[in-house]
Amino acid sequence: DSGVTQTPKHLITATGQRVTLRCSPRSGDLSVYWYQQSLDQGLQFLIQYYNGEERAKGNILERFSAQQFPDLHSELNLSSLELGDSALYFCASSIGTSGYEQYFGPGTRLTVT
Amino acid sequence: AQKVTQAQTEISVVEKEDVTLDCVYETRDTTYYLFWYKQPPSGELVFLIRRNSFDEQNEISGRYSWNFQKSTSSFNFTITASQVVDSAVYFCALSEARRGGGAQKLVFGQGTRLTINP
Numbered sequence: 001d002s003g004v005t006q007t008p009k010h011l012i013t014a015t016g017q018r019v020t021l022r023c024s025p026r027s028g029d030l031s032v033y034w035y036q037q038s039l040d041q042g043l044q045f046l047i048q049y050y051n052g053e054e055r056a057k058g059n060i061l062e063r064f065s066a067q068q069f070p071d072l073h074s075e076l077n078l079s080s081l082e083l084g085d086s087a088l089y090f091c092a093s094s095i096g097t098s099g100y101e102q103y104f105g106p107g108t109r110l111t112v113t
Numbered sequence: 114a115q116k117v118t119q120a121q122t123e124i125s126v127v128e129k130e131d132v133t134l135d136c137v138y139e140t141r142d143t144t145y146y147l148f149w150y151k152q153p154p155s156g157e158l159v160f161l162i163r164r165n166s167f168d169e170q171n172e173i174s175g176r177y178s179w180n181f182q183k184s185t186s187s188f189n190f191t192i193t194a195s196q197v198v199d200s201a202v203y204f205c206a207l208s209e210a211r212r213g214g215g216a217q218k219l220v221f222g223q224g225t226r227l228t229i230n231p
Contacts, residue, residue, distance in 0.1 A: 002157070002159075002160075031217075033218070033219075035219075042221060042222075042223050042224065043204065043219075043221040043224075044221075045218040045219060045220070048217070048218060056217075056218055058218055088156065090158060092158075092219075094217070097217055098208075098217045099146050099163075099165065099208070099217065100163075100217070101148060101160050101163045102148075102160070102219060103160055104150075104157060104158035104159075104160070105157075106156065106157045107156055107157065107158075109156075
């Protein structure tokens with residue numbers, strides 16, 4: 001158990017809908033990262049927050065957004081969902097922002113039908 | 114741009130054999146970090162090791178060992194006396210180092226699926 005929690009574990013929804021994925025980092029970790037894992041794209045970095053501030057953006061679609069709250073938990077919002085958004089979404093956390101190992105949550109498997 | 118290549122898509126060996134997973138990386142940074150993660154069939158990503166670019170010492174942890182060679186931009190992972198429980202997908206990853214608390218995304222290779230047969 002990495003100490004990072006993600007909810008829900010599974011999510012099935014229809015095209016065009018909006019969902020919110022939630023992540024709680026390990027105790028003491030200030031950085032939260034979101035990654036998407038799909039068969040065709042592999043593991044792709046989406047976005048990073050550090051102590052409430054956005055620090056880096058990767059290949060994150062405009063339909064996706066995220067935020068980190070004062071209690072350091074983070075939410076990833078996915079809207080206008082398409083079939084191609086079906087993937088495993090991981091949250092990770094680290095104590096700092098550079099050079100630290102990231103600990104991953106169990107992931108949320110999103111299926112868009 | 115940073116890139117990680119794991120040329121071995123799948124490897125299958127018999128239990129107790131030694132197996133090496135290859136990882137080759139590209140980066141223009143002089144300071145960077147390399148990682149290995151394990152993804153068992155249950156799906157979670159498990160951190161195995163971190164190595165910074167200034168530390169080329171090989172590392173051994175039980176049956177696991179890592180060989181970091183800057184001259185060939187490689188960070189290979191060897192499992193000695195493999196066991197069925199080692200069956201998983203293994204990912205090599207790279208991140209740059211930023212001063213002043215900059216961002217740190219992980220760039221992953223495509224992964225190597227390792228199957229250990231009894």
